[in-house]
Amino acid sequence: MGFEVDVEDIRKAAAKLGAGPPPRIAAGGAPNVGDTARAGGFAGDYDVWLTTRQEDLQAAQQQVESLVESINAAAKAYRAGDDGARDAFLKALDSGLGRIDR
Amino acid sequence: MTGIFDRIHDLAGQVEKGSTTELDDRARACRTAEEAVKDAKALIESVRVELGEGWQGGAGEAALNSLDDFKKNRDAQAEDLEESAKSFEVIRDALAKAQSEARDKRERADALRTKLDRVWQDLSHGKGNIVFAWGQDKIFKAEALVLLADLQLAVTTYDAVLLAEGLKLRTKTGQVWELAGSEKRNPAEIAAILLRELPALAALVAKNPELRLALLAGDWDKIMQDPDVAQVIYDYFGFKYDENGDFYTTGEHSVQSYLGWHDLYDKLEPVIGAKLDHTSDGGDNMEFTDPKTGKQYRLELWKGSYGFGGAYGGEVGFYTREPGDDHPEGYFSAAQGDDQIKVTQQIYDKTTGEVYFTNDGQGADGTDKKHFWNLAIRTDSDVNPDALGQRATIEVRDTDMRDRIYAEMTRYAAAHPDQNLTVHLGTDDPPTLSYDWRK
Numbered sequence: 025m026g027f028e029v030d031v032e033d034i035r036k037a038a039a040k041l042g043a044g045p046p047p048r049i050a051a052g053g054a055p056n057v058g059d060t061a062r063a064g065g066f067a068g069d070y071d072v073w074l075t076t077r078q079e080d081l082q083a084a085q086q087q088v089e090s091l092v093e094s095i096n097a098a099a100k101a102y103r104a105g106d107d108g109a110r111d112a113f114l115k116a117l118d119s120g121l122g123r124i125d126r
Numbered sequence: 127m128t129g130i131f132d133r134i135h136d137l138a139g140q141v142e143k144g145s146t147t148e149l150d151d152r153a154r155a156c157r158t159a160e161e162a163v164k165d166a167k168a169l170i171e172s173v174r175v176e177l178g179e180g181w182q183g184g185a186g187e188a189a190l191n192s193l194d195d196f197k198k199n200r201d202a203q204a205e206d207l208e209e210s211a212k213s214f215e216v217i218r219d220a221l222a223k224a225q226s227e228a229r230d231k232r233e234r235a236d237a238l239r240t241k242l243d244r245v246w247q248d249l250s251h252g253k254g255n256i257v258f259a260w261g262q263d264k265i266f267k268a269e270a271l272v273l274l275a276d277l278q279l280a281v282t283t284y285d286a287v288l289l290a291e292g293l294k295l296r297t298k299t300g301q302v303w304e305l306a307g308s309e310k311r312n313p314a315e316i317a318a319i320l321l322r323e324l325p326a327l328a329a330l331v332a333k334n335p336e337l338r339l340a341l342l343a344g345d346w347d348k349i350m351q352d353p354d355v356a357q358v359i360y361d362y363f364g365f366k367y368d369e370n371g372d373f374y375t376t377g378e379h380s381v382q383s384y385l386g387w388h389d390l391y392d393k394l395e396p397v398i399g400a401k402l403d404h405t406s407d408g409g410d411n412m413e414f415t416d417p418k419t420g421k422q423y424r425l426e427l428w429k430g431s432y433g434f435g436g437a438y439g440g441e442v443g444f445y446t447r448e449p450g451d452d453h454p455e456g457y458f459s460a461a462q463g464d465d466q467i468k469v470t471q472q473i474y475d476k477t478t479g480e481v482y483f484t485n486d487g488q489g490a491d492g493t494d495k496k497h498f499w500n501l502a503i504r505t506d507s508d509v510n511p512d513a514l515g516q517r518a519t520i521e522v523r524d525t526d527m528r529d530r531i532y533a534e535m536t537r538y539a540a541a542h543p544d545q546n547l548t549v550h551l552g553t554d555d556p557p558t559l560s561y562d563w564r565k
Contacts, residue, residue: 030176030179032171033179033558034176034177036176037169037172037175037176038173039171039172039235040169040172040369041166041170041172042167044165044169045162045165046166046167047159047203047357048159048161048162048164049156049158049159049207050155050157050158050159051151051152051154051155051156052148052151054149055145055148055149055152055214056143056144056145056148056223057143057144057145057217057221057247057288058140058141058142058143058144058224059139059140059301060140060141060281060284060288060503061285061290061328061329061332062285062288062289063140063144064332064338064341064342065292065317065318065321065328065332066286066288066289066292067218068296068314068317068318068341068342068424069292069293069295069296069314070292070295070308071297071310071314071342072296072310072311072314073210073295073296073307074293074306074416075306075309075310076298076299076300076307076310076311076434076453077159077206077207077210077307078158078306079303079306079307079308080300080302080303080306080307081159081302081374081528082162083299083300083302083306084163084200084203084302085174087196087302088166088170091170091173091193091196095173097134098137100446103431111409113167114186114189116514117177117186118186118189118192119188119192120189121189122188122189122192122276123218123484124196124505
């Protein structure tokens, strides 16, 4: 008793994380900044910025999915009562989370 | 006279068209995303808390550290979105200010125009006299010019804000994935550099919406189809025509002499529509270090087609990097002083042996024919660039440097047999070597 409760709590927290809405940026196309000499260049800057933010948020979401998957896999493999199950669980988390790209 | 009033109207219209509401919307979208990122971070934190409670030393520490890292990059994302929101607000405020100035100047210009029209109408109806009318005309013209100057200053100031904030937005890389957006960032960087460096190009692009779109998309084929733009870009690169040899070469003070050789040069290759063989394939370069000075040297060869298939030719470049240079790795400066080399480059047909042209050092300053870059391009779309060979004789300052170049070129040739590069030592006085590149 004891650690299996922790495992379940960790799994539940991970499930909650996985169920959380993925952050998205709902900005439209380049804002109308007028028609001055620099306006066209700014539209390009904005385009780069928006794509960068969208791709970065997607990467963050993939990170979350990998994190949840690693925790689920470790929790599934956890056998309460087995000798060394606790260490095996934590080691699985160490290596599972360690493999996720920052 | 109406010209000045029309210009005030045009200029005012440029900023009045802008929408502060849309900029506000973008700032709001950033903050909404920022809150969502903070929520995601809180959920990661709750996983960390649960794991922390179950962890009692030993294993699990790395997992906790990983979770700390994930939290940190969510913080970085949130901060980045906050900074982006602030950028949009800075632009919004600058636009609002410019619009207020524009409105004020336009209204005052309209009032002046009305007054001026009345003066001339009165005169046409027999009121007043021509001397008075001309006097009034001069006063109103002067006042309108002041309004125009003030408005130009307001618009230029706004443009400066757009430039500065646009640069901040464009250069922001991803926080979780550093390469996020890089596919768009690279062509946008080139476009920004060219627009900044070439006011004439910026003016041409501003007049032509199609060119603007092409520049933003990095569509160089489309851009170079415009002869005015092509001329501006070729001038910028310092190309000049050698009538005797019927080829283009370049001076020692072209843009590349300031940029040196680094990744940017590769990025600019599409700008001149080049499709080239080069000796840096696979990341290996012909480089060596002078053990006495610690200075690094790089020799680069190129040959192939330029100008989107409308021209062909080749280049030999020689670059240096001082010890302790704090430029990014891979950055080399154009060789200067006695590091410069005297090159006689010949472009020929590998199949028939026909020599197309020879550049014996044209483009160099003065008469010594020493340069950091021997370039020769001929405009002719009927030559098959795949059949081009390049051979050259290179003269350097002393036999020590010649031997180092020779050793490095033979190493490179042996490591890359597909390059089909053969190198021969020449005379010691002057110190020369020659090569034949038949890739």
